Amino acid sequence: MTLDWPTLLPLIFAGLMGLAILIYVVLDGFDLGIGILFAAAEDAEQDTMIAAIGPFWDANETWLVLAVGLLLVAFPLAHGTILTALYIPVFLLLVGLILRGVAFDFRAKVPAGRKHRWNRIFFLGSVIASLAQGYMLGIYVLGLDVGLGGMAFGALVALCLAAAYAAMGAAWVIYKTEGELQKKAVLWLRWALVLTALGMVAVSLATPLASPRIFDKWFVWPAMLYLSPLPVLSAVLFAWLWRQTFHLPKADDRHALTPFLTLAAIFTLGFAGLAWSFYPFVVPDRLTIWQAASAPESLAIILAGTVVVLPIIIFYSFYAYRVFGGKATDLTYD
């Protein structure tokens, strides 16, 4: 591989897009998860849970816009192919995101009697969006063209990704709250972890079995050796976090952020595995990142902006999280 710009730019953009998706899954994961957990919480708890994500959710969702935007601008051919193949699940995802995004605001502004309705819509939207994302992941790893069996697999991944988000949501509640709600969240985390682990195993097995090319990337010596830390480390982290759920919350609220960080690490490992499987394809076994890429001069001008702006974005995002750091208190506009 020669290292000139036309070769490097698509590679850099694939990396940026991967980073945007990963950040999205971790960040919006916890606020979608809190929406899913709404069903199990009482009225007062729901307000606290909303307060734990209120200042952040919008910026979290912007990472999805960036990820889709990068797919759109850097790999326009793939954007069309993937999104037309996933027309209905994308449509459901959007309906879910619309419902939960507006429910967030409406529930706080409508007359008190209508609040329950918007709470239910917030739950429903979060569930639909999470399931749709999981289904899309399932179909994508099977190579987009699927029959009935593939759809069943998609449904399984949908369920597991929703559980993974619920686990993230529970971990965030552990970090941002105290007392009864925090104890409840530990239990939610324990149950959600089981389904999350099941989902990761399912995707890890299905991906190589669905594609001989991916099988050969994993199960050859010595690649197997180098890659073994991915599944091993994930398994260890899962087991450790599962054990932790029997000891949390701890005195003085020590380690309140640990479950969230552990889950983020597990997500990152899983994501790295997927990236290794699909590289260099952006549409599985059909379009490589170089075939789907925009013209180099267009990528260059986006990269120039990204290099300047992305660090600034990350800096002020941290600042925003710091301003609303600590345990969640009720949100007021004044």
Add this chain to the structure above:
Amino acid sequence: MDPLILSRIQFGANISFHILFPAITIALGWMLLFFKLRYNATGDTAWMRAYFTWVKVFALSFAMGVVSGVTMSFQFGTNWPGYMETVGNIAGPLLAYEILTAFFLEAAFLGIMLFGFRRVSNRIHTLATVLVASGTTLSAFWIIALNSWMQTPVGFEMRNGVAHATDWWAIVFNPSMPYRLVHMLLASGLTVSFLIAGLSALRYLYGDRSESMWKALRTGVFIAAILIPIQIFAGDQHGLNTLEHQPQKIAAMEANWNTGPNVPLVLFALPDEAARENKYEITIPDGASLILRHSASGVVPGLNDYAANHPPVFPVFWAFRIMVGTGVLMLVVSWSAAFFLKRRHSLPRPLALVMVPMALSGWLATLAGWYTTEIGRQPWLVTGVLRTVDAVGPVAGSQVALSLAVYLILYALLLIAYLGVLVYLALKAAKDGDTSPLPGVLDAPLSQPAAK
């Protein structure tokens, strides 16, 4: 069912729903900054009350804008893959810069602006308001640059049927861009000032005479009265720019079939494309020539010069008239209200009654204006480069029909809920007046804890 027609209706419905909310947030951000700066300068808590009332409207409008905007970013791919395949090299960077410079900025500081008043210093809170307002305006800048480039494309060359950028400066500041941007920013300013004036008039009608109501009412009315003549001038300049670069659109807006001098201004007509003539015409002699060429003998382009290559006449002609008519109404109402507020220090009840429905006049004019320019671009998606018919995706009509039906129901319900909340917030503010203490401060000056 034809996926092309359905996809067009779906995108049209989506973007129509979407534009309602940026039309509010772009200018409302600056309006909130104005309230905030007045409070900073005078220490008068009524300004801060106005801020807290309207920041809720901002939050809700922002959320509506975000969710409908996310939907659009996906629909480029789900319904119009041919668009990015052909002009992705141009559209891509413009959209990327919108996301990077605008979306993250507004999203990150929105939290601080909405909920951070007691968590950060007053100065940082003001700064957050500035950054959110800048973010919404910057977002408008990039998307208008892209839209204008689709209307008047320059600075590129075609290689193997794909557009490649040759001059980014020319692409961003393409011929119609400055006009469209100014026109849209002013439209947003008018939308917000009429919304604020209208909802304040509603509070007035319900007996609210609080200081925060008067402050919001005056701000809305005076800004509207100042902006509307500027907008009429900017709109006229935009029209002349369109005449130069997209004459077939002007021909459709004026329903003028034959190129020539002494073209009358058509006030009313039912344009008939099959017969290529206007039915039930009411005209002012030489009017169109005078407006467009500033001379009775000025030559105005006609549709027959662009047979099969011009937009549908009826919707463009009427959308344009609705926009202009609404603008004239805005002029009359805002100037009358400004007169009474300035000279009589009161608001006559009938005028207040008119101002309430006029709260939505900005929406009507903005939609009508966008319909004029977007339908007026047809049959092209990118003028001279890509036809709309060639950009549509391979999705089955039945799938598009399903998604379209759900979107339409969803949008209708959300719009009802949104308007319901606006009225509810106004009536609640009317009931509370300025008598209830601000939570946590017991009506003392809004002193606040320093930042941690």
